[in-house]
Amino acid sequence: MLLLLTLTANATKHMPDTVYHHNRMYIDGLRIYSDSAIYQGLNLKIDMFMPVLEVARSKGKLQAYEVALNLRLKQRYYPTIELGYAFGQTNVSDTYWKGQGGFVKLGLDVNGLRKHVEALDALLVGIRVGGAYEKYDLTGVRVAGSYWQPASSCDFTNQYSFNCWGEVVAGCQVHVCSGLMMGWYFRLKVLFTRNLKGEEVAPYYIPGFGYRDNTNWGFNYYIGWKF
Amino acid sequence: MLVGLLCISCQPDTVCHETRKVAMHCHFREYYRVPSNVQLNVRTEWDSITVQGIGSDSVLYNNTKQVSYIALPLKDSIDTCAYVLTYHQKKDTLTAIYTNQQKFLSIECGCVYNHKIMQINHTRNWIDTVLIVNDAVMLDIDKNIVLQRTNPDNE
Numbered sequence: 001m002l003l004l005l006t007l008t009a010n011a012t013k014h015m016p017d018t019v020y021h022h023n024r025m026y027i028d029g030l031r032i033y034s035d036s037a038i039y040q041g042l043n044l045k046i047d048m049f050m051p052v053l054e055v056a057r058s059k060g061k062l063q064a065y066e067v068a069l070n071l072r073l074k075q076r077y078y079p080t081i082e083l084g085y086a087f088g089q090t091n092v093s094d095t096y097w098k099g100q101g102g103f104v105k106l107g108l109d110v111n112g113l114r115k116h117v118e119a120l121d122a123l124l125v126g127i128r129v130g131g132a133y134e135k136y137d138l139t140g141v142r143v144a145g146s147y148w149q150p151a152s153s154c155d156f157t158n159q160y161s162f163n164c165w166g167e168v169v170a171g172c173q174v175h176v177c178s179g180l181m182m183g184w185y186f187r188l189k190v191l192f193t194r195n196l197k198g199e200e201v202a203p204y205y206i207p208g209f210g211y212r213d214n215t216n217w218g219f220n221y222y223i224g225w226k227f
Numbered sequence: 228m229l230v231g232l233l234c235i236s237c238q239p240d241t242v243c244h245e246t247r248k249v250a251m252h253c254h255f256r257e258y259y260r261v262p263s264n265v266q267l268n269v270r271t272e273w274d275s276i277t278v279q280g281i282g283s284d285s286v287l288y289n290n291t292k293q294v295s296y297i298a299l300p301l302k303d304s305i306d307t308c309a310y311v312l313t314y315h316q317k318k319d320t321l322t323a324i325y326t327n328q329q330k331f332l333s334i335e336c337g338c339v340y341n342h343k344i345m346q347i348n349h350t351r352n353w354i355d356t357v358l359i360v361n362d363a364v365m366l367d368i369d370k371n372i373v374l375q376r377t378n379p380d381n382e
Contacts, residue, residue, distance in 0.1 A: 092334045093243075142337030144247045147280060147287055147300040148308070154329055154338050201331040 040072040045224030062088035078109035086207035101134025103208030120175035128167035132207045163193045181224035189216040243336035250298035277313040303340040317353040341365040
């Protein structure tokens with residue numbers, strides 16, 4: 001559906017207005033850089049899908065937000081930084097989890113479409129390295145009963161955790177009009193920090209990565225602006 | 228529809244797949260002599276053993292036959308725990324002094340208490356010596372102490 005929406009947006013483009021000002025070319029108010037220029041603009045993108053995805057996955061217990069910034073270099077390469085924040089609280093197996101944290105991802109996308117200075121659309125394949133820092137509480141964690149005592153529970157409060165992971169991403173971005181962009185990403189994620197240090201209490205959820213597991217996946221649908 | 232599929236497919240597993248019982252694993256070594264052999268043989272299985280915690284009404288092992296080790300759970304709330312071990316109608320008391328530490332496994336499996344053995348005291352009706360092989364009482368550790376007995380007459 002999102003793919004169709006993106007394609008529809010692409011199909012409904014109007015005829016652009018081309019203006020020259022101080023020897024610079026502008027189409028629909030957007031500066032078009034020379035073919036040889038390394039820097040070819042900046043895109044700011046806000047993820048519209050991740051908040052929906054996380055609310056759906058957690059049945060309303062988790063919220064996550066993400067923005068992305070990428071540069072367009074030589075019409076081909078898109079160095080990218082993505083920033084986000086997630087928080088939530090939920091009951092899992094009688095344990096109450098409450099946490100919040102931020103994440104950052106750095107990476108590079110490569111445009112697979114034919115290079116052209118006026119072509120702002122891109123079919124992207126790339127990689128990311130992500131890191132998240134979070135604070136969380138786990139209360140009511142079960143302690144199994146034994147020969148000496150019945151089952152009980154214990155609490156782990158004010159826990160902090162840093163996690164790192166890698167992603168392979170594939171997606172697209174389409175220029176709709178006047179700098180308005182749309183696009184999506186599909187992501188496969190692999191957690192690097194699988195082994196816990198010492199007495200560390202594993203987080204239930206990792207901002208930007210998802211539920212703690214060796215691998216995970218994600219989907220983003222962006223609306224953005226080109227500068 | 229897509230969101231619905233995500234709801235179905237992305238809930239994390241909430242079933243615990245690990246064992247969660249932490250206990251002090253106690254092995255047995257008995258040196259005995261058979262008439263035809265001058266040297267002592269070694270037996271590593273109790274032919275029968277009865278174990279009951281002091282302060283508990285229930286019996287942990289009740290005249291159990293042919294066991295190579297016994298698993299003795301330690302109390303999580305205090306740092307001392309004692310058992311009465313009955314072997315060939317002789318009773319000995321085994322007292323463990325230890326420290327406790329919480330260990331988180333996972334949300335599904337909860338947490339367990341690990342222990343570090345500081346000292347083992349015992350009476351000497353049938354146990355001659357107690358060796359501490361590994362003082363860490365935790366999951367995946369299958370040998371903590373060895374109860375040794377010398378029985379030259381093979382009673």
